[in-house]
Amino acid sequence: MxxxxxxxxxxxxxxxxxxxxxxxxxxxxxxxxxxxxxxxxxxxxxxxxxxxxxxxxxxxxxxxxxxxxxxxxxxxxxxxxxxxxxxxxxxxxxHIILPARVPNDPLYQKQWAMQRVGAEAAWDFSVGGLLPPAGKVRQPPPAAPPPPSSSASRNSSKIVVCIIDSGVDYQHPQLASTMAAGWGWNALDPSQPPMDVLGHGTHVAGVIAAATNDRGQVAGLTWGPAAGSAVSLLACKFMTDQGFGYTSGAVACFDYCLASGADVISASWSAGTAPNLLLEEAVGKAEAAGVLVVVAAGNQGFNLAEIATYPAAYGLNHPLVLTVGASGVQDEWVEYASWDAVAVHISAPGTTILSTWPGGFVEYSSGTSMAVPFVSGAAALLLAASGRRMSALQVKQVLLETAEQLETHQGRCSSGVGGAL
Structure with a gap:
């Protein structure tokens, strides 16, 4: 027993x-x-x-x-x-899962001492006031996934990007018309919609698909619905409003995204360095369904060949995982981004990214979390342009083959001398 x-x-x-x-x-x-x-x-x-x-x-x-x-x-x-x-x-x-972000303070990148003492790695375990300072923080187990979203299906004309995160502010003026019907699912409390309070998921969503050319505050990579965008978003909330989640919740969200016909799964978080059987199984299911899974390299500055973190390192043996590092304003490889010439495939801008924020606001944020949605959005655009005739593997190959080659990225990621979106 x-x-x-x-x-x-x-x-x-x-x-x-x-x-x-x-x-x-x-x-x-x-x-x-x-x-x-x-x-x-x-x-x-x-x-x-x-x-x-x-x-x-x-x-x-x-x-x-x-x-x-x-x-x-x-x-x-x-x-x-x-x-x-x-x-x-x-x-x-x-395993506990935390978003892959760094502070949005404008001069943070000049605070070399923070990086020297390993602040980003410490923040992966605690960010002080963001989480309750004392007592047990209990998150309920995820419920069984609901019926799939009726509007999010591979039979739909729209490419569906499923964001597994802290939810999305689906009432945000620049996101409301981009969301699939029903908005998605709340794995923490299925009786409630996947509303975002933390801000992380809303920021990711805005990079991908904020309404564009609508006299709003920011633009999204997939242009947004003002021009009849072919991309829509589903939110699956597994992170609490305090900023943490568990493997069981993330896996439940993978199940929901796949059942709802997602074309791309966007995962801007890290589950740490311990091998994670269930998470890898969920990634394998997505791969078997032909779904591209875009993940963050992480903000610990690790060489992933020496210290593997997950799901970032799954890109080594799962062809439909696309692991994303972060570049800075001057196309430099940012110091906090984990790297490896094989495990990390591509980079995208990840420093001081302006995007949507809960409550109708916009905000700056940084981290490999913010780089991931640029790649998720680009993948969705390619799928839309091809009329879904491209496979997920073909989309990944096109992104890597057409990435700009930067000398500053040499040895940091696998796309040529170093790819930047």
Missing amino acids: FVGLAAASPTFQPPLFDLEHRVIIKPRPGLSNKAVQATGVQVQDLRSKPPAAAGTLASGVDPLLLRHLEPGASMEQTLLELNSSDDVEWAVED
């Missing part, structure tokens, strides 16, 4: 705040509801429709169970014991 949780010091303790630690469990095939209930372990079935009560399995599905660790429980010991159980096929940590 599922073994108990051993008490010990946590293996990972972010500073300043204490995010909940969770484990995703795949029980062995055929394990009965009674067997699960007999363990006394309170779990949530992540694949039941509608979501099952804690401690139960839905019939006729391949279940995944979410287990919340008690305070003081050791993740390492928990995984060791679960994976040693005859009733468990595998158990993995439900």
Whole structure:
């Protein structure tokens, strides 16, 4: 049966705040509801429709169970014991995911000391006041995905970019007409729409498809609906308004995007350095469906050949993953962007990017997060121009082959001497 949780010091303790630690469990095939209930372990079935009560399995599905660790429980010991159980096929940590951004302060790039002391890597674990300073921050497990958006389908004339992020302000004057009907899905609370409070997802959305040539504040790469754009956006919200999410939520969003007929998935975040079985499985499903997945290289400044982060490093063995680094105003490779001549494919502008912000505003933001939507938008434009006759792999190849070759990018990304969109 599922073994108990051993008490010990946590293996990972972010500073300043204490995010909940969770484990995703795949029980062995055929394990009965009674067997699960007999363990006394309170779990949530992540694949039941509608979501099952804690401690139960839905019939006729391949279940995944979410287990919340008690305070003081050791993740390492928990995984060791679960994976040693005859009733468990595998158990993995439900990794914490954070957006791949850096401060929008105009002179930040001149603050060499911040980069010298590894501030960006630290911000991947804590940004102080952005998250509650004390107490347990609990995020509910994602619910089962709803029916696909009726307007977002590969049978539709529009190319669909699905943004897996903190949601989108679908009421923003420059985004409202760009969104697919229904706006998308909120994996945190399906009873609520995928409204963005954090700002990250809205900023990404504006780079891709803010309404353009409409006397608004900013322009989007795909021009926007004022001229009858062939691109629409779906938002899948898995990050909280405080700025974090979990693998289980991101994977649920992948399922939603694929069920809704997305042509491109845009993922401006990092799940850290630990191998992530479920996330890679979700990427593999997208690849099998012929969907291009555009991901951020990350802001730690790592050489990904030495320190792999995910999903960035999936580009090494998944042909439909396109990993994006960041360039600066002078076409320089920015110091915070992770790099590798093979794992990172292309760069795009990522410094002081002006785009849409919740509440009808616009705002500057920086990071490989902001570079990703330029590539997602360019991919959508290529698909639209070809009338969907190009495959995702062909789109990726065209982007890499036509990227401008920059000497400053040599050895930093794989497209020739160094590609910049």
